[in-house]
Amino acid sequence: MTLYSLTLVLALLVLAQGASFGQDERLRYDNYSVYKVKFETREQRSILRKLAEDRENFRLWHEAKDELHLMLSPGAFGELETEMRKTNVTAELFISNVQELIDSEEAANLKASRDGSFGWTKYNSLAEIYAWLDEILAAYPSVTESFEVGQSYEGRTIRGIKISYKSNNPGVLIESNIHAREWITSATATWLINEFLTSTDELVRDLAENHDWYIVPVLNVDGLVYTHEKDRMWRKTRQPSDISSCIGVDPNRNYDSHWMENEGASSDPCAEDYGGPKPFSEPEILAMSEFVISIKDKVNVLLAFHSYSQLLLSPYGHTKEEFPPNFDDMMEVAKAYGDAVESLPYGTVYRYGSAAGILYPASGATIDWAYNEQGVQISYTIEFRDTGRYGFILPPVHIIPNAEEALIGIAALLEKCKDLGYLALKSTFTRRSAEFQSLLKMRLLWLLATLVALTSAGILKDSAKERYDNFRVYKLTIQNKIQLAAIEKIGELTKKYNIWKEYDERSKQVDIMVSPGELNHFQELLKFNNISSELMIENVQERIDEEKVTPTADSATFGWTKYYELEEIEAWLDEILKAYPSVTEEFIVGTSYEGRTIRGIKISHKAGNPGIFIESNIHAREWITSASATWFINQLLTSEDADVRNLADNYDWHIIPVFNVDGFEYSHRKDRMWRKTRQPHATNACIGADANRNFDSHWLENNGASSNPCSETFAGDTPGSEPEAKALAEYLTKIQDEISVYISFHSYGQYLLSPYGHTKEEFPENYNDILTIGKAFADAIEALPYGTVYQYGSTADVLYVATGTSVDWVFNELGKKIGYTIEYRDKGRYGFILPPVQILPNCEELMVGMLALIEKTKELGYL
């Protein structure tokens, strides 16, 4: 006992040298920051890992093949900078003050605990979790059973719950919170338990009743208590070491399977991934191993919950030179999980692979031991949200979205396991796959919280349309000018290629669509030029077809669960104008090349309001933009939210939902991928110009557009050569005194872009304000549960040089001080063909972003 207290004191002293204890004895992380450090070579990695051994100043948060996430003490940036310079690596700041995140997490927890009940709006302590578990066991005695895994080092009981609705079910074991600071894992595990017992959703019932669930919500009980009471960032167990004053072992490196091989764990007792003095040195892990052995004949699947980084990791962890015999099956199963999660409106992307292959060698992990030593053939580590923005301190608003993702992912994973025969071994149960698929769909619709029905309207009108069967979209990473030149060259071959997203200096990436006939040549070219690529879309036509099979409320009402054609949008606009005659007014910008009227709506609740102008769908294929614009109009007129009312009542809104009317119509009728206007060229067979490169401001300077009429960024023959752009410039000139802010809606890439587009050597004189407003917009969106990240900055700086855009013209020629281009979701997974299920989430993001943007703009005196 005395020895124990002494070691504890020593350990606290060691820790106290790093961060400091506050009055309540909890370790504080004031001004601690987290950086994402990218590296390329082994040498760089080992230098960085060495740095992380300086535990007073650095803590490893996450490690992958090509990056480390390091937490730094306030004074340590200089040291990191020196190492970065020496090793030629780059770092990006992710979290500027860790304590701030911990404080807001705690505030959310406090607020949520006021109602006294267990819920998923906060992170619960071990005592709360166990009390809740007792209630659940008492409430569902016939289908639940309590079990004890064993005792922890500090003498706490490690508890679990078995849920079984009938005999002969295949078994699924969930191990959670083996790493103490990964609070989202036990929150997700308890949410799943609750769903299995209480949900009436058919998908959940099916999952719950046709599998036996063994769930250990908190394995590292001592560690979890310690994270709540002393140190939010604690990861390991709490058993002291015989050879060091540092406490604890990484329990997920302590199983007896390839223990400590290939540097898959550290032998330094102070390291976060210390493997322990011997395998099973930790009482928690010894107990868990004995528990697994006792039920191994009943367990088909083992899932270990971790955070963070959105990964599904399979064995092997100890080597990337070899793969398990059923690796292909495991990848198929992992893909099913990832695809299911991606089909949710949150747009969260999971990657998958073997642990050693996708991350780095890690030995002695639960899943490897279960797979290698106990014959559990399907065994995964699931790393939950996010990818580093909040890291371990995931805000409580993410708990339910993350849990829903886990639920739908696990459902798809088990379905695939069953298809592949991994559940049949221990079960006699069978189920039709198609039925299950439709249940999955139902769940998605339920999540949309709309009463919907499937319809395939529109599919028959397809014959005369451009088809994109087997067209692929690749994301290329460009390393030098020669590679870029090669890609820009093929980008001009517009029959074979189509640049979806131009080269962007920061990410060094280009998204390009490739026709099937050109694929071999394209791959040779990549190889020849040593360009690395990632396949984003395997069959563009498939995505287009999926887009059309959309759930729609009632075909008689306009909603935001599908994309509408021009005629439908205009009819809706007419209705709106009729329904709100006293505050709305139509305006006409002019006439398109093909003779269509370009219409807008002005919403004004009182005289003397400052004006905000929104132009949308200048690029035809960016359908999410007009969907968002119409939704926004509807909100301004119908919302009862006080903040939205403030926006509506105190500003005049001038909104053009579809600006490029000809192109938009063409994208619906003929070619989903059409971007430009529809005016033919005098000397060239290619049609149309990029209307957003056609305005008379630095027109065609600095290669900010193309002079090739076939290019997607053709600037037109002269500034204002496109009747649409010319009409808009004239209209804006006429009403310039009525507007203070100009916004243009685009997709995709998740950016808020500001002037200048024509150069990154210079910035507007109010650029700091522009960035402050941009940050407000991006922060507001990130605070939503979707976890969508927007970048912001000047177009030329953040993306690429682009000239003659509407926003730059308004800024430079009309002298308006605030103008932005919003590039909506996503980052390339679906690109322009954003699934309709993402319309509403995108709109929600727009609204919170816009509220923050306008508030900040006003605060800075521009409104």
Ligand SMILES: *[C@@H]1O[C@H](CO)[C@@H](O)[C@H](O)[C@H]1NC(C)=O
């Ligand atoms: C954190 O940094 C800010 C700004 O540099 C400083 O004002 C503040 O005192 C620091 N807080 C602590 C606890 O060191």
Ligand SMILES: *[C@@H]1O[C@H](CO)[C@@H](O)[C@H](O)[C@H]1NC(C)=O
């Ligand atoms: C870093 O880059 C410089 C110049 O690019 C080079 O001279 C130096 O050898 C590099 N250092 C390392 C450690 O790679």
Ligand SMILES: *[C@@H]1O[C@H](CO)[C@@H](O)[C@H](O)[C@H]1NC(C)=O
């Ligand atoms: C191709 O790129 C890789 C790094 O991405 C590099 O190691 C290799 O040397 C390059 N090969 C050639 C032929 O440039």
